[in-house]
Amino acid sequence: MYFGFKDISINYGKREIIKDVTIEFPKGKTTTIIGPNGSGKTSLLKVISRAVTPVRGEVVFNGKPLKQYKLKELAKKIAYLPQVHNSPSDIDVRTLVSYGRYPYKQFGRGLTRYDNDIIDNTIEITGLKNLQNRLVETLSGGERQRAWIAMTICQQPEVLVLDEPITYLDIGFQLEVMELIKKLGEEMQLTIIMVLHDINFASRYSHYLLSIKDKGVYSYGDPRKIITSGKLEDIFGIQSQIFEDEKNNCPFIIPEKKRSKWLTLGN
Amino acid sequence: MNKNGMRCFNSSSTYKITLIIVLFILGFIAMIASVCLGTMSFSVKESLHGIFVNDDSAARLIIWNVRLPRTLSGGLVGICLALSGCILQGVMRNHLASPSTIGVTSGASFVGYLTLVAFPGYYHLLPIGSITGGFFTTLGIYLLAYNKGVSPVKIILSGMAVSTVFSAFNDMIRSFFPEKLANATGFLVGSLNGVAWKNLIMILPYALIGILLCLFVPSKMNILMLGDEMANSLGVRTESFRLFLILVSSLLAGAAISVAGLINFVGLIVPHIARLLVGSDYKYLLPASIALGYMLIIICDLIGRIVLPVGEISVSVVLSFVGAPFFLCLLRNKEAK
Numbered sequence A: 001m002y003f004g005f006k007d008i009s010i011n012y013g014k015r016e017i018i019k020d021v022t023i024e025f026p027k028g029k030t031t032t033i034i035g036p037n038g039s040g041k042t043s044l045l046k047v048i049s050r051a052v053t054p055v056r057g058e059v060v061f062n063g064k065p066l067k068q069y070k071l072k073e074l075a076k077k078i079a080y081l082p083q084v085h086n087s088p089s090d091i092d093v094r095t096l097v098s099y100g101r102y103p104y105k106q107f108g109r110g111l112t113r114y115d116n117d118i119i120d121n122t123i124e125i126t127g128l129k130n131l132q133n134r135l136v137e138t139l140s141g142g143e144r145q146r147a148w149i150a151m152t153i154c155q156q157p158e159v160l161v162l163d164e165p166i167t168y169l170d171i172g173f174q175l176e177v178m179e180l181i182k183k184l185g186e187e188m189q190l191t192i193i194m195v196l197h198d199i200n201f202a203s204r205y206s207h208y209l210l211s212i213k214d215k216g217v218y219s220y221g222d223p224r225k226i227i228t229s230g231k232l233e234d235i236f237g238i239q240s241q242i243f244e245d246e247k248n249n250c251p252f253i254i255p256e257k258k259r260s261k262w263l264t265l266g267n
Numbered sequence B: 001m002n003k004n005g006m007r008c009f010n011s012s013s014t015y016k017i018t019l020i021i022v023l024f025i026l027g028f029i030a031m032i033a034s035v036c037l038g039t040m041s042f043s044v045k046e047s048l049h050g051i052f053v054n055d056d057s058a059a060r061l062i063i064w065n066v067r068l069p070r071t072l073s074g075g076l077v078g079i080c081l082a083l084s085g086c087i088l089q090g091v092m093r094n095h096l097a098s099p100s101t102i103g104v105t106s107g108a109s110f111v112g113y114l115t116l117v118a119f120p121g122y123y124h125l126l127p128i129g130s131i132t133g134g135f136f137t138t139l140g141i142y143l144l145a146y147n148k149g150v151s152p153v154k155i156i157l158s159g160m161a162v163s164t165v166f167s168a169f170n171d172m173i174r175s176f177f178p179e180k181l182a183n184a185t186g187f188l189v190g191s192l193n194g195v196a197w198k199n200l201i202m203i204l205p206y207a208l209i210g211i212l213l214c215l216f217v218p219s220k221m222n223i224l225m226l227g228d229e230m231a232n233s234l235g236v237r238t239e240s241f242r243l244f245l246i247l248v249s250s251l252l253a254g255a256a257i258s259v260a261g262l263i264n265f266v267g268l269i270v271p272h273i274a275r276l277l278v279g280s281d282y283k284y285l286l287p288a289s290i291a292l293g294y295m296l297i298i299i300c301d302l303i304g305r306i307v308l309p310v311g312e313i314s315v316s317v318v319l320s321f322v323g324a325p326f327f328l329c330l331l332r333n334k335e336a337k
Helices: A041-048 A069-075 A092-103 A112-127 A139-153 A170-188 A199-205 A229-236 B001-035 B044-052 B058-089 B104-119 B124-146 B152-176 B185-189 B196-213 B218-224 B226-231 B238-260 B266-278 B282-306 B313-334
Strands: A003-012 A015-025 A030-034 A054-060 A078-081 A161-164 A191-195 A208-213 A215-220 A238-245 A248-259
Touching: A003 A041, A015 A041, A015 A054, A015 A215, A030 A041, A041 A161, A041 A191, A041 B218, A069 A078, A069 A092, A069 B313, A078 A139, A078 B226, A092 A112, A092 A139, A092 A161, A092 B218, A112 A170, A161 A170, A170 A191, A170 A248, A191 A229, A191 B058, A199 A248, A215 A229, A229 A248, A229 B044, A238 B058, B001 B044, B001 B058, B001 B152, B001 B266, B001 B282, B044 B058, B044 B226, B058 B196, B058 B218, B058 B238, B058 B266, B058 B282, B104 B124, B104 B152, B104 B226, B104 B238, B124 B196, B124 B238, B124 B266, B185 B313, B196 B238, B218 B226, B218 B238, B218 B282, B226 B238, B266 B282, B282 B313
Parallel strands: A030 A191, A030 A208, A078 A161, A161 A191
Antiparallel strands: A003 A015, A003 A054, A208 A215, A238 A248
């Protein structure tokens, strides 16, 4: 197995959130996890970042469980961007991006010329050149997200894990960030695993979709196979129309009606 | 554009380094002033003579036996408290944290008291007692407030509660065993009055180890500031690193307390002043805190010694009078920007 989950089960206290999930993420492809709120998507990602410890099972990378790697070795292979980030208020973009070189840092040494080349290059390809001396807190939401993504790219990872990378952004920045992720994925041949709530973005920017329901994998595969009105009704309890986006060559949906105990939408 | 950008970036770090060097020079000047000035003032030349030539002159007695050890110990105490506060603010990810606000000082002095009462003849055990007390108090408060990340409010509240309990114990010990505590004046009063070479030598090893350990901290600390999840995925073992930091900060705070007692405020305001001056990058923040902590205590002690015609005001009192308004001004200016 290149990268994936093996029989993972996650509990929060006594409540079981995820049960016996096994999935392998295809190398060099983008896989997006979708599912209702509280279905355990983020928890699955947090197992990768070790913020959540599964009660059973393990995450596997290159045939070995993550536990058998040194943390710093892992940080050179797998980069992770949580949904909410903290940063000191007075840090500039370039400094933030440079933190991505931390796993490569030799003890007692600063950034090498090679590190600085990587940082320059990353800043270039993420379009941050004009922003590199700005303080992160003065950036707009979309620019800030780009800076954080640049930091993870500086780790030169093989696997990039993103938790809801576009959740707080307006539609323009959503598009921009998704295009950036796509570009980076292609240029660096990254294996990308992310959680998205927007089904249309998920469909358009992913090679594979993974839907989570009832503590386990509900369906997995090509977006065309996952985005059908029957399956979406099962996962989200919605009725929807599915159309073909011929330009982007992917399905897109218009939600129509939600099955709900307390509210009736549509007719 | 890139070239221009790079120059900007470099100049800001040059600016910070220059500022830190200036702070160290000011600290050195403060040290000279502290040795020269007092109830009896000497010129710099006389002071140097007093330091390096061992005759039985009055100058030699005052400068070598009283002022120099007092100044050096005060400076060391300032460095320790400032570093300790700096690190604690990072560990707790809370700008209100400091050895005094989260109860470390009271815990440290409690165990210090116990040590003095239990082993009255073994004064040199005092720092070990204080450090142990500081460590377990910090750890306790951290664990009390920890629930998938540390809540800032919880830390301060549990720190205050723990502090109150220990202060009560301290008062009890003071009233029940006054005779056994007679040996450790500075420790009891929160002052540098009467601090001599033996006190400096007593805490020097602990303080030096603590300061040396701080050299390993800055870049990792910057990563920790990005949050546990981010730090983890950048290869920092957050839990063990935090424990290490708590240990270092207790070592520093405990060492300081065993000489100078409860000097509040330094551990809180110095990191703030340093942050206002050089920003929150720990590579600059720690050296700036060292210089400022050193300078602040020496200056406040000096003021306490010379402001009254007879007698002196303890350094902790001066710190409160001088430090608090200064700090408020800085905060206000920062807001205005």
